[in-house]
Amino acid sequence: MGMGRRRGLVAGVMWVAMMVASVWRCSAQHRFHLVHAYSHLDGSTAMATHGRGMSSEYYRTLREHDQRRLRRILPEVVAFPISGDDDTFTTGLYYTRIYLGTPPQQFYVHVDTGSDVAWVNCVPCTNCKRASNVALPISIFDPEKSTSKTSISCTDEECYLASNSKCSFNSMSCPYSTLYGDGSSTAGYLINDVLSFNQVPSGNSTATSGTARLTFGCGSNQTGTWLTDGLVGFGQAEVSLPSQLSKQNVSVNIFAHCLQGDNKGSGTLVIGHIREPGLVYTPIVPKQSHYNVELLNIGVSGTNVTTPTAFDLSNSGGVIMDSGTTLTYLVQPAYDQFQAKVISASPIPPSQISDSQGNKRYCFIYSGRIEGYFPNVTLYFAGGAAMLLSPSSYLYKEMLTTGLSAYCFSWLESTSVYGYLSYTIFGDNVLKDQLVVYDNVNNRIGWKNFDCTKEISVSSTATSMPVTVFPSKAGPPGAFVTTNNAHSNGASFSNWLITIASLPLFSVIWAWGT
Numbered sequence: 427m428g429m430g431r432r433r434g435l436v437a438g439v440m441w442v443a444m445m446v447a448s449v450w451r452c453s454a455q456h457r458f459h460l461v462h463a464y465s466h467l468d469g470s471t472a473m474a475t476h477g478r479g480m481s482s483e484y485y486r487t488l489r490e491h492d493q494r495r496l497r498r499i500l501p502e503v504v505a506f507p508i509s510g511d512d513d514t515f516t517t518g519l520y521y522t523r524i525y526l527g528t529p530p531q532q533f534y535v536h537v538d539t540g541s542d543v544a545w546v547n548c549v550p551c552t553n554c555k556r557a558s559n560v561a562l563p564i565s566i567f568d569p570e571k572s573t574s575k576t577s578i579s580c581t582d583e584e585c586y587l588a589s590n591s592k593c594s595f596n597s598m599s600c601p602y603s604t605l606y607g608d609g610s611s612t613a614g615y616l617i618n619d620v621l622s623f624n625q626v627p628s629g630n631s632t633a634t635s636g637t638a639r640l641t642f643g644c645g646s647n648q649t650g651t652w653l654t655d656g657l658v659g660f661g662q663a664e665v666s667l668p669s670q671l672s673k674q675n676v677s678v679n680i681f682a683h684c685l686q687g688d689n690k691g692s693g694t695l696v697i698g699h700i701r702e703p704g705l706v707y708t709p710i711v712p713k714q715s716h717y718n719v720e721l722l723n724i725g726v727s728g729t730n731v732t733t734p735t736a737f738d739l740s741n742s743g744g745v746i747m748d749s750g751t752t753l754t755y756l757v758q759p760a761y762d763q764f765q766a767k768v769i770s771a772s773p774i775p776p777s778q779i780s781d782s783q784g785n786k787r788y789c790f791i792y793s794g795r796i797e798g799y800f801p802n803v804t805l806y807f808a809g810g811a812a813m814l815l816s817p818s819s820y821l822y823k824e825m826l827t828t829g830l831s832a833y834c835f836s837w838l839e840s841t842s843v844y845g846y847l848s849y850t851i852f853g854d855n856v857l858k859d860q861l862v863v864y865d866n867v868n869n870r871i872g873w874k875n876f877d878c879t880k881e882i883s884v885s886s887t888a889t890s891m892p893v894t895v896f897p898s899k900a901g902p903p904g905a906f907v908t909t910n911n912a913h914s915n916g917a918s919f920s921n922w923l924i925t926i927a928s929l930p931l932f933s934v935i936w937a938w939g940t
Contacts, residue, residue: 524658525622526640527572533655534562539748539864540716542663543588543602545612545643546656553647565655569617569644578616584641588616588665602643610650612657617644638676641665661716662866668697669866678886679866683749684878687818687858694882694895700863700872701883701892707865707872708807711744717864718744719871720808721850724764727801731767736760737850744850747862747871751853754820755840760850764803765835768820771801779826779834789824789834796821796833805856813873819856 523534526546533546547554549568569575578584578600580593585600593600603613621640645656659666660681664673672679681697711718721737721744723730736757737745756764765788769776776788790800800817807813821833836855861876885892 528574530622535656535658536654539660542659542661542666544658545645548644574620576618612645613647614645682863684861685858686878698884704874705872706811707870708809708811717747720744723806725804726767727771732760746851754837755851761839789832793831
């Protein structure tokens with residue numbers, strides 16, 4: 427997966443800020459408004475407050491969103507019917523705006539931590555489907571209009587790393603094809619071209635242009651419903667965007683996110699060395715397609731409640747950390763053991779509530795604050811790392827049809843999504859209010875309880891002067907990069923600060939340029 431290659435001394439810090447709808451230019455203070463994209467929906471911010479809470483139909487929508495999301499990130503193990511629709515309300519997407527070629531051509535692409543290869547629609551595009559209900563401009567990359575484009579042949583290393591298609595060694599181009607678990611697919615050939623962005627030297631407010639090379643797929647045949655012009659992989663392989671930038675000494679292959687749990691779902695994504703004290707780490711499980719870690723046990727009110735073998739690596743490859751999944755899914759018997767212990771440790775008995783489809787779940791009829799009233803939960807991981815969770819991490823507030831409010835379990839049995847498959851996935855409801863670090867340099871994931879409204883200390887190298895990243899109530903989506911004027915291999919990239927804005931469908935626009 428490319429973890430052992432040499433890292434350059436000149437690396438970068440990338441700041442990605444998430445916000446809904448509105449778009450502004452960069453401010454001198456580099457402050458940004460950050461909002462989780464589901465926050466515009468009823469009840470999404472009321473989990474630990476006296477708000478109205480979500481309806482049972484909205485809760486069902488979250489589950490449907492997760493089902494589609496998990497079909498996409500686990501294509502090699504999940505067998506689902508080939509089908510699709512253009513219901514963007516239940517599609518989890520992160521958008522990013524990138525610029526490719528010389529002169530730059532603009533594209534909106536889906537950012538996916540469960541994928542590696544980047545691709546965009548290309549000329550000639552014999553089958554490029556687009557959804558009709560997303561207000562994004564349609565763009566198709568024309569390689570012939572780029573003076574900086576280079577071809578990838580079958581004998582090039584990039585072809586070996588990125589292509590899963592048969593390649594004829596007398597061919598001048600390297601084909602690629604990817605079939606996703608939801609039935610969508612992309613096929614075409616690989617090329618290499620310039621990725622453009624803005625950079626600002628430290629202490630200087632004047633923006634200049636910066637570039638890096640990116641190997642990506644030129645997609646000429648897409649199937650299914652795609653809401654964007656393509657996709658950028660944020661996974662662990664050498665062909666992912668973070669890995670390619672790291673190989674060119676543009677940025678380090680470490681990123682982190684911090685999602686606010688009670689402030690309209692705000693969040694920050696940072697690429698660089700996280701310099702916050704108190705982080706604990708657990709190893710990334712090797713030879714897995716996703717960010718898997720080894721979970722040892724779950725504690726409720728200080729008591730371990732799950733069978734030690736429930737999360738055996740030989741059975742499920744550990745647990746997957748995925749902020750793109752809304753809820754959390756536990757394998758059996760861990761799910762029943764966890765739920766039973768929470769119920770026994772709670773001050774009031776639960777009731778069984780049925781949704782419109784007849785699915786039953788346990789809920790506590792209660793309208794007060796849940797912090798300090800219901801038990802805390804601790805997750806124990808390999809390497810001695812532990813994650814402390816408050817009740818809002820496993821309970822959500824729901825407004826019942828009777829007019830009463832209740833707190834229901836937001837952790838679900840994994841078979842409710844996978845059928846006979848057993849996977850544990852920690853989604854957004856667990857990862858919120860945590861600074862979570864994905865360290866692909868040292869093959870580990872770390873975290874700490876964190877107030878995501880506070881600044882984050884990040885640096886371009888493990889020992890260089892840190893940069894303070896400030897979340898804010900308002901800010902721009904325009905991109906900029908601050909540099910330390912250090913040079914390596916002719917490059918001048920160090921501290922990256924790049925902003926994004928989100929569309930109101932669990933999607934984020936990452937603006938690389940103005």
